[in-house]
Amino acid sequence: MNSTRLTGIIFLLLFSTYGFLTTDIPLDLFSEEELFNARSLPYGIAAVGSFISLLVILLPSPGTQWQTWLALDWLPAILLLLLMSLYGLVFEYLGFVLSTIIFLITSYAVLGERRITWMLLCSIPLVLGFWLLMDFLGIYLDPGELFHSLTESADA
Amino acid sequence: MLDGLLLGLQTVLTFENLILVFAGCMVGTLIGMLPGLGPISAIALMIPITYGFDPASGMILLAGVYYGAIFGGSTSSILINAPGVAGTVATAFDGYPMAQKGQAGKALATAAYASFAGGTIATVFLVLAAPFLAELSLGFQSADYFALMVLGLSMVAAFSPPGEYLKALLMTCFGLALSTVGTDLSAGVQRFTFGRMDLIDGISFLLLAMATFALSEAIMMVLKRGQQNTQVNFSSIDMRLTAAEVRTIVPVISRSSILGFLVGVLPGAGATIASFLAYGAERSLAHDKATFGTGNIKGIAAPEAANNAACTGSFVPLLTLGIPGSGTTAVLLGALIAYGIQPGPRLFIDEPEIFWSVIVSMYFGNLILLFLNLPLIPYIARLLSIPRQFLIPSIMFFSLMGVYLVSFNTFDIQMMVVIASIAILLRLMDFPMAPLLLGFILGGMLEDNLRRAVTISNGELSFLWERPTTLILLTLTLLVLTSPLARYLVRNILVREPRNL
Numbered sequence: 001m002n003s004t005r006l007t008g009i010i011f012l013l014l015f016s017t018y019g020f021l022t023t024d025i026p027l028d029l030f031s032e033e034e035l036f037n038a039r040s041l042p043y044g045i046a047a048v049g050s051f052i053s054l055l056v057i058l059l060p061s062p063g064t065q066w067q068t069w070l071a072l073d074w075l076p077a078i079l080l081l082l083l084m085s086l087y088g089l090v091f092e093y094l095g096f097v098l099s100t101i102i103f104l105i106t107s108y109a110v111l112g113e114r115r116i117t118w119m120l121l122c123s124i125p126l127v128l129g130f131w132l133l134m135d136f137l138g139i140y141l142d143p144g145e146l147f148h149s150l151t152e153s154a155d156a
Numbered sequence: 157m158l159d160g161l162l163l164g165l166q167t168v169l170t171f172e173n174l175i176l177v178f179a180g181c182m183v184g185t186l187i188g189m190l191p192g193l194g195p196i197s198a199i200a201l202m203i204p205i206t207y208g209f210d211p212a213s214g215m216i217l218l219a220g221v222y223y224g225a226i227f228g229g230s231t232s233s234i235l236i237n238a239p240g241v242a243g244t245v246a247t248a249f250d251g252y253p254m255a256q257k258g259q260a261g262k263a264l265a266t267a268a269y270a271s272f273a274g275g276t277i278a279t280v281f282l283v284l285a286a287p288f289l290a291e292l293s294l295g296f297q298s299a300d301y302f303a304l305m306v307l308g309l310s311m312v313a314a315f316s317p318p319g320e321y322l323k324a325l326l327m328t329c330f331g332l333a334l335s336t337v338g339t340d341l342s343a344g345v346q347r348f349t350f351g352r353m354d355l356i357d358g359i360s361f362l363l364l365a366m367a368t369f370a371l372s373e374a375i376m377m378v379l380k381r382g383q384q385n386t387q388v389n390f391s392s393i394d395m396r397l398t399a400a401e402v403r404t405i406v407p408v409i410s411r412s413s414i415l416g417f418l419v420g421v422l423p424g425a426g427a428t429i430a431s432f433l434a435y436g437a438e439r440s441l442a443h444d445k446a447t448f449g450t451g452n453i454k455g456i457a458a459p460e461a462a463n464n465a466a467c468t469g470s471f472v473p474l475l476t477l478g479i480p481g482s483g484t485t486a487v488l489l490g491a492l493i494a495y496g497i498q499p500g501p502r503l504f505i506d507e508p509e510i511f512w513s514v515i516v517s518m519y520f521g522n523l524i525l526l527f528l529n530l531p532l533i534p535y536i537a538r539l540l541s542i543p544r545q546f547l548i549p550s551i552m553f554f555s556l557m558g559v560y561l562v563s564f565n566t567f568d569i570q571m572m573v574v575i576a577s578i579a580i581l582l583r584l585m586d587f588p589m590a591p592l593l594l595g596f597i598l599g600g601m602l603e604d605n606l607r608r609a610v611t612i613s614n615g616e617l618s619f620l621w622e623r624p625t626t627l628i629l630l631t632l633t634l635l636v637l638t639s640p641l642a643r644y645l646v647r648n649i650l651v652r653e654p655r656n657l
Contacts, residue, residue, distance in 0.1 A: 038342075
């Protein structure tokens with residue numbers, strides 16, 4: 001299927017769902033009587049968005065060549081997106097310094113870097129420098145739950 | 157006006173603010189030079205740093221970043237044929253062939269002189285036009301603002317590249333829809349939060365800007381790994397121009413600067429259209445048309461003067477009406493709102509030091525780019541040789557941290573990944589991102605003004621045609637929206653020369 005048309009269908013579904021969800025926006029008795037309330041603009045956006053999506057579906061368009069998509073380097077891109085998501089998940093547990101160093105080193109590796117020394121030289125000074133800069137600016141970056149539990153057990 | 161200029165000079169000419177202009181220009185140049193990263197990404201990356209500054213200093217830094225990023229984009233266009241910014245694509249047409257002929261220094265110097273002259277001429281126009289427009293817009297009412305915003309959003313779509321009109325409109329609606337997520341402040345009810353506390357305040361504009369520009373650009377660089385050439389020849393960068401060359405480019409720069417400023421003032425047009433228009437106009441006027449595209453110095457001077465003048469011009473609607481005309485000024489508007497300042501005609505009256513310091517800092521930005529950045533270009537350009545495997549993770553890190561440090565909520569990191577993934581897929585299908593950002597930024601203001609206009613008119617829709625300003629603006633909107641459709645119908649049905657909408 002033509003990629004533009006497919007996107008049009010996805011957007012049509014999106015705006016229809018958006019319009020449907022608009023009915024769930026709670027309104028008090030007073031607001032319901034008003035010509036313009038919290039639902040008004042979303043209804044308008046849903047209507048206009050659905051109409052434009054329909055135009056995208058119905059009017060002829062060349063779309064994107066799927067072959068060009070196959071030529072793209074998908075694997076590292078997907079891995080990097082997953083890495084960022086994982087970084088967000090472990091950030092609070094491992095803390096800024098450790099999680100960021102691991103994130104950077106793994107990203108370098110995903111992009112083809114294999115020299116361990118270079119990976120360490122590029123990640124550790126960047127992370128520590130950033131951490132010091134934030135400390136200087138008075139922005140507190142938590143060392144992480146792991147660090148806290150380790151220091152607590154060491155104190156105990 | 158003179159008082160205002162003096163006030164602006166007084167604000168900018170402090171040691172700290174001069175350092176900030178310089179730092180902004182340098183950082184902007186460095187980021188703008190990286191292929192794929194433009195002024196929007198550069199400004200979005202710098203916003204979290206400016207939160208500690210007073211608003212005037214923050215805006216001074218960001219204005220420097222804006223100019224630096226445009227200048228940096230020209231450098232990568234000329235040296236490696238990889239425009240960092242869409243507004244410098246036209247510069248690559250003749251800049252890169254000149255660099256291949258061993259005249260990279262001359263091309264860079266021409267770009268810098270043309271940018272400086274374009275910025276200077278446009279700043280003079282801005283100084284003259286902005287206070288007048290600000291005074292004029294004091295008479296604007298909610299209905300006029302609503303109509304003006306609808307016009308601005310429509311023009312973004314109308315000025316989109318051929319075949320992308322409907323896509324741009326769709327992205328504008330998508331941006332408007334995203335702006336409704338969170339608590340509706342006037343009614344105090346939650347909309348589209350799905351019961352999540354993280355969404356109660358809505359989606360932050362910084363998160364959206366970072367995810368759709370900086371982060372998705374970084375991933376796009378990975379996706380298009382084999383399609384980039386980063387071979388830079390740093391040897392023999394001679395930046396001197398001959399007297400004959402100067403005589404050739406002076407009229408080109410003058411014409412292109414005026415054209416660039418006028419295009420920049422139009423909401424939705426911006427630096428890209430200005431640079432292409434100026435390039436096209438100069439090629440049409442030239443006697444040596446055939447040499448355009450092979451390294452003609454006029455082919456660099458025209459787009460560079462125009463894009464810089466358009467950048468300055470785009471500040472006119474932002475500072476006087478509070479309405480951004482481009483994706484970049486939309487991000488700047490977001491920054492101003494984050495500082496607690498509402499741009500618009502009142503800015504000129506209530507916060508004159510910000511209004512004038514932004515204008516004065518633009519001029520200082522141009523001076524710094526010419527006298528400090530230009531000689532450093534051969535050294536700054538070495539950034540282009542940083543291996544991608546180290547550069548891309550750094551961009552990702554700064555983007556993620558830029559958003560995290562505002563909210564201290566890791567949910568934002570997950571949301572960035574989701575939005576960046578969607579943005580990447582849309583970009584691969586040629587859906588433009590700037591209308592999304594503009595729709596998102598203007599969504600809240602559009603709703604407020606529409607609500608106010610409806611309330612003032614006692615629930616009647618007559619506010620749409622009662623005031624001449626509103627009526628004119630809405631008629632213009634209708635014309636802007638229907639003209640691509642009319643052209644499409646004429647070409648496809650009457651002339652039978654199919655084109656896409």
